Amino acid sequence: MPIVGVIGAGQLARMMIPPAVALGIELRVLAEAEDGSARLAATQVGDYRDVETVLGFARACDVITFDHEHVPQDVLRALVDAGVAVRPGPDALLHAQDKLTMRARLAELGIPQPDWTRAETAADLASFLDDHGGRAVVKTPRGGYDGKGVRVVADAAEAADWLEAGPVLVEELVPFQRELAQLIARRPSGEARTWPLVETVQRGGVCAEVIAPAPRVTDAVERAAAEIATSIAHGLSVTGVLAVELFEANDGRVLVNELAMRPHNSGHVTIDGHTTSQFEQHLRAVLDWPLGDTAALAEWGVMINVFGALPDDRIALALGHQPSAKVHAYGKGPRAGRKAGHVTVIGSDLDDVAYRARAAAASFD
């Protein structure tokens, strides 16, 4: 029985448990605290920033992978030096950890992306603003997620606090029709498989809803998204799941917004909606096992995030209202605004599927 070690015990590690059980994989989780989402599979509680802790955990595993992208590079490199299989490896993962590194590398690979620059000073930022109609997106290179570490600015002074701490990434504010996400998995021996392109709907910088496949998508956009994801997966030697968040710009361009090198919110719909879920595929990929079919099980799937809490009585309510809804609870205590679970419905009619998914999710309002 192969042993996959996961650093981090959040909902992504939790959702790896079902496919691990199915495939006879032993999942071991290094948790930050006793009460993590993936506590069922937690074999150790410890600090993922501590080399000795992570090394001790990793030595008993066949391969190490991640629930999040925050493991420091020195820890990752110590694992590799000790002969541990780390997937994705530190060289790949750096591009999901540092947005400036990501932009520079995607430029080298010729991947379409928004205009961008590295700004070290207010003057750098002011110059970019001048060249881009007076508005731009400023991002801290590290640590941002779910809208955190991102600001739309019209004046360099609005990013002064960040610039004091170091260089920032500045990006063109892309006028876009909508956001898309292209999920792909790649295994070390090179095999890669994409899932159908999805549309993601963000509210307040956080993913609220995913529609699979993206409705009314042209063949050209579909092809562009798959080519971008495939180029990045191979170009960066990604192993495991890679999520490429994309803008479908008003002018028709498909541009890379963000990368994640792990199962991703935009892929939760694959659990109930596709032959192979992103979590199963991730485990197969990091073990260098053959990848699974990514075909959809129905014409449409809609995934809605639930924030705050999923109390038991509300779960029963949702299941009663919508017998076809698949409810996923992350086993977290209640906290306003935090992703606590999601609901997926699949079927042949998009309006009906979306209605049922939203009605089930509304049970938690």
Next chain:
Amino acid sequence: MPIVGVIGAGQLARMMIPPAVALGIELRVLAEAEDGSARLAATQVGDYRDVETVLGFARACDVITFDHEHVPQDVLRALVDAGVAVRPGPDALLHAQDKLTMRARLAELGIPQPDWTRAETAADLASFLDDHGGRAVVKTPRGGYDGKGVRVVADAAEAADWLEAGPVLVEELVPFQRELAQLIARRPSGEARTWPLVETVQRGGVCAEVIAPAPRVTDAVERAAAEIATSIAHGLSVTGVLAVELFEANDGRVLVNELAMRPHNSGHVTIDGHTTSQFEQHLRAVLDWPLGDTAALAEWGVMINVFGALPDDRIALALGHQPSAKVHAYGKGPRAGRKAGHVTVIGSDLDDVAYRARAAAASFD
């Protein structure tokens, strides 16, 4: 978070883990040994025949259910007396534990079944043989499964050893076209839902293959099977999943062969093939939560049992050969003839689905 306690740590308890994770249910398993299939969720190792052990385990759970039907009635009744919610309850479960009790009760309910008698002596058996063309099926009332405790006899002497130990069940040898299974779940408040009727293919008294739905089934047979299962579920106040194994007799009658009051091998196809799996439905039912939609996700599903072992390299082989196959390993050590896992494929063409499922399963030969 509701706590469901499962007595027994076999593959049925194991396959309850994924839906428990999804629905935010805490699963606690009372295992017989450290290395049970469901060891990931095992919170205690102990003897399920010991009242104090089971009571101690059960007191911390919201509801108790089962991986197998072997928990003695005195233990079950002690749980009920202590105020524990036991689902299915001892009165219902008795009919899955004792085949003579089952036959007598189904007769009271007017459920179609093979001719049968309770034989206490060789003379009783000989008389039944005389009335039924000289051949009959003899079953020990308790403890039989997968062909064990079942003999076809032409002479009362062939069951002499069993008759010495006590009364036996004697049944008409039904000339049948095929075997079917009707799965249903019922919750305490009375809601019940059937899954589509399936065909089961047995080899050596053991389920080898399940085809969902049963091909070329008439409306009358489909209706009869659903009515039988519904009548039994309500008539016996079953809570949780009930599997009704049926004969489709040569003369067109649909007759009850066996009952199981738990998720059942004939329902494994529901994990990958239906909106709500039997394992999720069982958890929902025993918690008295609303039941889920049981619609199939594709026109056809084929499930093949794998016996002996599922070594890692063979799992990878199967996944490589058939990217659409869903492989389920039960985490057991190798042992010839023992159910070690199963493979399911779903799709729109039965021949193609069956070919792919058998090809994937053949990777383990």
